[in-house]
Amino acid sequence: MTVAAHRGLSPVRTVLDNGAVVIAKQSQTTPAVTVHAAFHAGTVFDPPHLSGLAHFLSRTIDRGTATRSPETIADELDRRGVSLATSVNRHVLSLVCTCLVDDLEPILQILADIVMHPVFPENEITTRRAEIVTLIRQDDDNPAVVAMEGFLAELYGPSHGYGRRPRGTVDSVEVIDRDALQRFHTARFGPGSLSLVIVGDIEPVRAVEAARAAFGEWKAPSPGTVELPVTPPPLARRVRVVPMMNKAQADVAYGFTSIRRSDSDYYAFWLMNNILGQYSLGGRLGGSIRERQGMAYYAFSSLDANVIPGPLTIRAGVSPANVERAVASIDDELSRFAADGPTDAEMAESKQYLIGSMPRTLETNIGIAAFLQTEEFFGLGVDYDVRVPDLLTAITRDEVHEAARRTLRPAQATVVVAGPYTGDLR
Amino acid sequence: MATLERATPAAMHVHEEVLDNGLRVLIQEMHTAPLASVWCWYRVGSKDETTGLTGVSHWVEHMNFKGTTNIPRDKVKGIIEQFGGYWNGYTWIDQTTYTETATRNALDRMLFIEAERMTNCLYDPEDCESERTVIISELQGGENDPDTLLDQELTAVAFKAHPYRHPTIGWLSDLQAMNREDLYSYYRRFYVPNNATLVIVGDIDKNEAMRGVVRHFDRIAQGHVSRRRLTKEPEQLGERRLTLSREGTTAYLKLGYRAPSISDPDFFPMLVLDAVLTGAKGVNLWASFRTPPAQRSARLYRALVDRGLASSVSGGLVPTAEPFLYTLSMTATTGTPLARLEEVVLNELESVRTRGISTGELEKAVHQLRARLVFENDSITNIAHQLGYFETIASWRWLESLHTAIESVTADQVRAAAVERLKSTNRTIGWFEPVPIGSVGGASGEGAGAGPVSCTVLGER
Numbered sequence: 001m002t003v004a005a006h007r008g009l010s011p012v013r014t015v016l017d018n019g020a021v022v023i024a025k026q027s028q029t030t031p032a033v034t035v036h037a038a039f040h041a042g043t044v045f046d047p048p049h050l051s052g053l054a055h056f057l058s059r060t061i062d063r064g065t066a067t068r069s070p071e072t073i074a075d076e077l078d079r080r081g082v083s084l085a086t087s088v089n090r091h092v093l094s095l096v097c098t099c100l101v102d103d104l105e106p107i108l109q110i111l112a113d114i115v116m117h118p119v120f121p122e123n124e125i126t127t128r129r130a131e132i133v134t135l136i137r138q139d140d141d142n143p144a145v146v147a148m149e150g151f152l153a154e155l156y157g158p159s160h161g162y163g164r165r166p167r168g169t170v171d172s173v174e175v176i177d178r179d180a181l182q183r184f185h186t187a188r189f190g191p192g193s194l195s196l197v198i199v200g201d202i203e204p205v206r207a208v209e210a211a212r213a214a215f216g217e218w219k220a221p222s223p224g225t226v227e228l229p230v231t232p233p234p235l236a237r238r239v240r241v242v243p244m245m246n247k248a249q250a251d252v253a254y255g256f257t258s259i260r261r262s263d264s265d266y267y268a269f270w271l272m273n274n275i276l277g278q279y280s281l282g283g284r285l286g287g288s289i290r291e292r293q294g295m296a297y298y299a300f301s302s303l304d305a306n307v308i309p310g311p312l313t314i315r316a317g318v319s320p321a322n323v324e325r326a327v328a329s330i331d332d333e334l335s336r337f338a339a340d341g342p343t344d345a346e347m348a349e350s351k352q353y354l355i356g357s358m359p360r361t362l363e364t365n366i367g368i369a370a371f372l373q374t375e376e377f378f379g380l381g382v383d384y385d386v387r388v389p390d391l392l393t394a395i396t397r398d399e400v401h402e403a404a405r406r407t408l409r410p411a412q413a414t415v416v417v418a419g420p421y422t423g424d425l426r
Numbered sequence: 427m428a429t430l431e432r433a434t435p436a437a438m439h440v441h442e443e444v445l446d447n448g449l450r451v452l453i454q455e456m457h458t459a460p461l462a463s464v465w466c467w468y469r470v471g472s473k474d475e476t477t478g479l480t481g482v483s484h485w486v487e488h489m490n491f492k493g494t495t496n497i498p499r500d501k502v503k504g505i506i507e508q509f510g511g512y513w514n515g516y517t518w519i520d521q522t523t524y525t526e527t528a529t530r531n532a533l534d535r536m537l538f539i540e541a542e543r544m545t546n547c548l549y550d551p552e553d554c555e556s557e558r559t560v561i562i563s564e565l566q567g568g569e570n571d572p573d574t575l576l577d578q579e580l581t582a583v584a585f586k587a588h589p590y591r592h593p594t595i596g597w598l599s600d601l602q603a604m605n606r607e608d609l610y611s612y613y614r615r616f617y618v619p620n621n622a623t624l625v626i627v628g629d630i631d632k633n634e635a636m637r638g639v640v641r642h643f644d645r646i647a648q649g650h651v652s653r654r655r656l657t658k659e660p661e662q663l664g665e666r667r668l669t670l671s672r673e674g675t676t677a678y679l680k681l682g683y684r685a686p687s688i689s690d691p692d693f694f695p696m697l698v699l700d701a702v703l704t705g706a707k708g709v710n711l712w713a714s715f716r717t718p719p720a721q722r723s724a725r726l727y728r729a730l731v732d733r734g735l736a737s738s739v740s741g742g743l744v745p746t747a748e749p750f751l752y753t754l755s756m757t758a759t760t761g762t763p764l765a766r767l768e769e770v771v772l773n774e775l776e777s778v779r780t781r782g783i784s785t786g787e788l789e790k791a792v793h794q795l796r797a798r799l800v801f802e803n804d805s806i807t808n809i810a811h812q813l814g815y816f817e818t819i820a821s822w823r824w825l826e827s828l829h830t831a832i833e834s835v836t837a838d839q840v841r842a843a844a845v846e847r848l849k850s851t852n853r854t855i856g857w858f859e860p861v862p863i864g865s866v867g868g869a870s871g872e873g874a875g876a877g878p879v880s881c882t883v884l885g886e887r
Contacts, residue, residue: 029458074722081797083720127734130759134737137675246673248566280503294556297564317567356510363459364804
């Protein structure tokens with residue numbers, strides 16, 4: 001067992017004997033505790049023919065254990081006012097809840113039972129499958145989702161871990177059965193893939209002991225890794241239009257692959273993205289498309305530097321009559337950024353903002369827990385929060401300019417538009 | 427289960443003061459993080475709008491981010507971000523509000539921004555024009571979502587006279603027709619200190635904060651808010667129904683029951699009833715939607731979701747100044763006829779009207795609600811929101827008695843509220859029935875009002 005503590009947030013990070021990581025942070029804002037359990041069990045681990053398996057598991061894992069019926073779990077959580085939110089992203093499956101301080105121990109016991117001994121009852125699988133099919137059909141009718149999923153499929157390929165639909169397809173979900181769920185659980189869930197963050201009005205030593213009591217005896221092999229091919233940037237611009245004529249507004253998803261989170265250029269990319277499409281109301285993109293041209297309620301960019309180079313995505317929701325003008329404006333903003341780089345004022349503003357916003361990011365228990373999970377997942381170190389200001393301050397204008405030059409290339413962009421639009425976008 | 431004593435937040439220490447010009451100021455020191463949150467609330471919302479001007483409150487809110495006499499248009503961007511801060515605003519039926527949360531040393535800046543916003547906004551004609559299309563885009567984005575569309579249509583049918591009937595975003599034709607003078611005169615009429623509440627919460631000294639408030643706001647003259655008399659919604663004489671048949675993939679069912687306002691004795695029994703039916707949400711409009719309710723053991727979840735009839739069910743009871751709606755929203759699973767879903771949910775509601783709720787259900791609901799009150803006070807922004815929200819619809823002092831009000835609800839009161847409020851003559855039922863995509867023909871792309879929407883209102887019966 002190792003224990004380390006640092007200044008700043010100074011969480012206590014403990015590795016249990018079975019390999020589970022427990023991170024505890026005391027915060028006294030409210031008499032409540034947030035518990036955030038993360039497993040390396042995201043959608044990239046879906047077998048190719050069973051896309052949607054991780055998501056399916058996230059909706060069934062808490063529906064019965066060897067000793068608790070689904071109704072018992074629901075009753076035990078509900079009577080404490082606790083809702084357990086399960087969610088899944090590319091790499092991680094998370095179970096998150098907030099409870100009153102005095103409920104922490106029983107809640108951890110229930111959580112441990114859920115992740116260690118799920119039984120996936122057949123009737124629950126049938127019911128949840130119908131729910132998931134309904135969700136997929138809702139997605140099919142949602143231009144924002146259609147644009148984003150279409151964009152990722154174009155960028156990475158529809159069978160790549162980053163390009164697949166996270167909830168799968170109606171066909172793939174139909175064949176996911178109890179056996180598949182159990183195999184996925186056995187393969188991906190164990191103390192070696194768990195990081196458990198506990199933040200709230202509780203002494204770290206008590207939090208760690210509660211975690212040890214709940215998870216300490218868990219024995220299971222460590223899960224394997226998965227090969228994720230790095231997609232080379234496209235040589236030419238790709239444009240896809242998905243007409244959805246029953247809708248009022250079109251959604252645009254436009255972008256590129258970016259970098260790994262571990263890339264030393266990450267902080268330059270972070271600043272670039274902030275200046276391009278985040279700062280104030282959507283950075284330069286929001287300033288042009290929303291503020292100056294009045295074309296959209298939203299226009300922004302987001303950066304997902306991940307295990308492999310994730311997407312840098314620009315999103316806008318526009319009237320069908322403005323699709324071409326909005327995409328042309330995005331092209332112009334990117335070209336200008338790549339050619340001229342950021343201004344000194346923009347560099348100063350974005351640094352000041354990102355550094356100054358740390359106390360806000362770390363104000364709530366939920367916010368702190370999410371931050372500590374990211375820190376753990378990417379191996380940033382428990383003192384990462386105190387290092388952020390220096391990491392950002394050190395970035396020069398030239399480094400951000402270079403990041404822009406490398407990435408913001410309209411001639412190689414992938415663009416997907418979904419909505420009541422059938423025009424000839426190029 | 428946790429002891430309830432630990433679930434009771436510390437006593438509120440709110441400093442309340444009213445300036446000579448009528449501005450009400452609420453300050454609460456909280457030293458949990460080096461931050462301060464400022465909210466400025468106005469008693470104006472879409473219920474104050476007349477025909478031809480629907481959506482004006484919300485459009486005015488947008489215009490109040492576009493520069494003032496002393497904050498040039500090009501200096502707006504970054505004015506709070508340089509303190510690591512966040513700012514935003516929202517408009518709803520009873521209120522318009524603006525907020526900044528930033529490091530505590532930004533307090534003076536935040537007060538300056540709000541004082542400027544109260545009296546010096548520019549309303550540049552070009553900005554008004556360019557914002558028209560932004561707002562129409564916001565409206566159309568909302569209408570892309572069938573559930574949002576159904577909600578809007580249901581509300582319009584549930585009220586035939588009270589201005590709660592029209593959507594806060596406004597009707598499209600009004601957004602196309604309104605002009606700069608409409609916006610500016612509305613702004614001048616309602617943005618006066620005697621129609622506002624300023625809330626400050628955070629790592630500040632209340633005396634110093636109060637001196638800042640006086641420095642920035644004392645000079646602003648009070649105004650006369652000519653508030654028109656609102657039509658009282660007449661008694662509903664029968665159930666109302668509407669069906670939207672529109673291209674889509676999924677069917678939705680929504681029930682809207684006339685609900686008690688915050689000051690009605692039925693409000694808290696209804697809040698407990700909603701917790702029994704769909705899980706407790708708390709009473710923070712700003713925070714509650716971020717955390718889903720604990721609802722797996724709730725009656726309607728078990729009857730609808732666990733039986734595979736719906737993929738989701740949610741209840742909505744929000745504190746409002748006047749009687750609004752208690753809504754129950756359901757998404758039908760693929761293949762479930764809306765008639766079947768409706769039959770089951772109405773049976774469940776009839777059951778609670780006939781037999782009431784058990785003591786166990788009451789205890790669970792009360793405990794859930796108390797826990798939610800703790801969870802929703804997890805940031806200075808949320809705490810400040812609640813002070814301003816309640817002051818704007820009634821009085822911030824409601825917050826002091828929320829716990830007591832919830833705990834004193836009895837099972838008999840819940841049953842009585844169910845009998846009275848969930849009766850058929852008090853409801854509007856909305857169906858969104860999808861028709862196959864491609865079966866209707868191309869939409870004009872000018873919003874739902876011009877698209878292939880057929881809205882059948884069967885009226886009262």
